[in-house]
Amino acid sequence: MNRPTRSVDRPVIEVEELRMRYGAVDVLKGVSFEVRRGEVVALLGPNGAGKSTTIEILEGLRARSAGRVEVLGVDPAHGGEDWRARSGIVLQSWRDHAKWRVRELLAYQGSLYARYTTERMPRPWDVDELLGAVGLSDHAGRRLSALSGGQRRRLDVAVGLVGRPELVYFDEPTAGLDPQARRDFHDLVRRVSRELDTTALITTHDLAEAEQLADRIIILTQGRIIADGTAEELARQIVGADEVRWVQGGDRRTRLVADSTAFARELLLEHGTAVSALEIRRASLEDTYLTLVREAETAAMVADEQELQGAAR
Amino acid sequence: MSNGIPGVRAGFARGMIELRLAFSGAELVGQLLWPVATLVAVFLLRDVPIGPDYTLDTFILPGALGMFVALGMLLVVQQLAADREDGSLLRAKVTPNGIRAYLIGKLVQISATILAYLAILLLPGLVFVDGLDTGRPGSWLTFAWVLGLGLVATQAIGVFVGSFVSTSRGAGYVSLPVLGLIAISGIFAPITALPEWLQWVAQAFPVYWLGLGMRSALLPDAPAAIELHGSWRPVETAVVLGAWSLVGLVLAPIVLRRMTRRESGSRVAARRERALQRLG
Numbered sequence: 360m361n362r363p364t365r366s367v368d369r370p371v372i373e374v375e376e377l378r379m380r381y382g383a384v385d386v387l388k389g390v391s392f393e394v395r396r397g398e399v400v401a402l403l404g405p406n407g408a409g410k411s412t413t414i415e416i417l418e419g420l421r422a423r424s425a426g427r428v429e430v431l432g433v434d435p436a437h438g439g440e441d442w443r444a445r446s447g448i449v450l451q452s453w454r455d456h457a458k459w460r461v462r463e464l465l466a467y468q469g470s471l472y473a474r475y476t477t478e479r480m481p482r483p484w485d486v487d488e489l490l491g492a493v494g495l496s497d498h499a500g501r502r503l504s505a506l507s508g509g510q511r512r513r514l515d516v517a518v519g520l521v522g523r524p525e526l527v528y529f530d531e532p533t534a535g536l537d538p539q540a541r542r543d544f545h546d547l548v549r550r551v552s553r554e555l556d557t558t559a560l561i562t563t564h565d566l567a568e569a570e571q572l573a574d575r576i577i578i579l580t581q582g583r584i585i586a587d588g589t590a591e592e593l594a595r596q597i598v599g600a601d602e603v604r605w606v607q608g609g610d611r612r613t614r615l616v617a618d619s620t621a622f623a624r625e626l627l628l629e630h631g632t633a634v635s636a637l638e639i640r641r642a643s644l645e646d647t648y649l650t651l652v653r654e655a656e657t658a659a660m661v662a663d664e665q666e667l668q669g670a671a672r
Numbered sequence: 673m674s675n676g677i678p679g680v681r682a683g684f685a686r687g688m689i690e691l692r693l694a695f696s697g698a699e700l701v702g703q704l705l706w707p708v709a710t711l712v713a714v715f716l717l718r719d720v721p722i723g724p725d726y727t728l729d730t731f732i733l734p735g736a737l738g739m740f741v742a743l744g745m746l747l748v749v750q751q752l753a754a755d756r757e758d759g760s761l762l763r764a765k766v767t768p769n770g771i772r773a774y775l776i777g778k779l780v781q782i783s784a785t786i787l788a789y790l791a792i793l794l795l796p797g798l799v800f801v802d803g804l805d806t807g808r809p810g811s812w813l814t815f816a817w818v819l820g821l822g823l824v825a826t827q828a829i830g831v832f833v834g835s836f837v838s839t840s841r842g843a844g845y846v847s848l849p850v851l852g853l854i855a856i857s858g859i860f861a862p863i864t865a866l867p868e869w870l871q872w873v874a875q876a877f878p879v880y881w882l883g884l885g886m887r888s889a890l891l892p893d894a895p896a897a898i899e900l901h902g903s904w905r906p907v908e909t910a911v912v913l914g915a916w917s918l919v920g921l922v923l924a925p926i927v928l929r930r931m932t933r934r935e936s937g938s939r940v941a942a943r944r945e946r947a948l949q950r951l952g
Contacts, residue, residue, distance in 0.1 A: 411938050418766065420936035440678065444768040450937040452944065455760035458693045467689065470682045471767050522768070530937055 687780025828920025
């Protein structure tokens, strides 16, 4: 049932028209995307956009309402233990096994992957090597509860990788980390995903993080994908316009245009010296993303109010 | 490494780690408190006569052994709830064969913990409690099968019940009816003194039979006269404990699968959120 699909052309993740409904609420309204082998993809969106639901369906932790999903060639709803052995999960909120020692947990988790070793993929990862890779060699004997937030997160990455997964999920990996720990974490993820040649799917609500880590960004809001591409592609795709400002006859004027260079040329040809203080602003992905988030939050607030009114009635 | 049932070896390794953690540092005090307190109570009852030939401690010691075996059920429920709250169970679920290894580890650790409780009670008890009859080989044979069936039955029920309890607070509520059952199960007072309907309730659950089985193992034949039906009823003991074991072993994996199917990161996060709200 869970024969591994080894074809190189086949995407690691295929999602088609994925829908999820809780009661009367549609959380995912027909989501489609693919992740190819070796890609690092960020699923970006505000809180409540449906990112966690999507990733939990892919991980096989949640049953979907409708749509087609294949992860490593298998429908996650029917993924067996051998399928599970091929992916790793790094959650934002792991705080399990607080009394265990770092090395102990890593060795235990690793031992469960040993039977899934193949010639191409010896499993698990050597514990000491992995501890070195995530910078925890000096803390191998410590209790998990004695680790700092950043150290704990690095251990979570190690546990997610110990089975040498072909695919790793990072669910909001830096939520609650201080800026330095965040930057260290980003370095770590970039390094291991390159070194291990692992496919990775990262959920985040932080655009800067998505730009830092991912080859490709998928923006999810209100249960729909509104953009999918590299950071530059997204800037063109969803912004599509530059902002041109100038002063003409004492008036400040602003215009959003697709081709700002051509616009400026025509403007100057037509009005010549009447135009001053010409200014062209590059389309900013961040501005657009923040606008999207604001829209989503407003919509959510409206929905909440309606719900409250409904409850009051 | 790749032979055998997947997860079994890791499960035993896990059980040993959990066992070490359960008996180290601050945990040790909590672990020793109840068996030691019970031992003191048994010691103090040495002077309370029951009939012309016996003192109360002779009856309470075996009954207390049965009670501590039955407490394995509560330990399973409490630990399952705690492991659901902190995400340990989710970690097991997203690891290949992790749930099997988790369960084996849990049963190994809790069985060993209970054996430690029994040793704390029994080793000093054998020295100062008069009237026990442990010279026969039959007494230790009976002790062994009652203990074995009891561990399986109570922990399987614990997994079953624990699957319906998602928080530590819920696990606390479960302990109330169990303590009630212990109260009516003839461990601290003869069951024959209870109204008949309560006797039937007690006999439906393993606690009573664990106490009875332990008394039949460690006491001479004569005191059986004051039990229900004037007998140790070994066949009935084996049937009831065996039936509970069977039911538990069949049902526990089914409900556990149902419960773990619903575990996910967001559920763990939501439960923690609620727990924090209660604290704050």
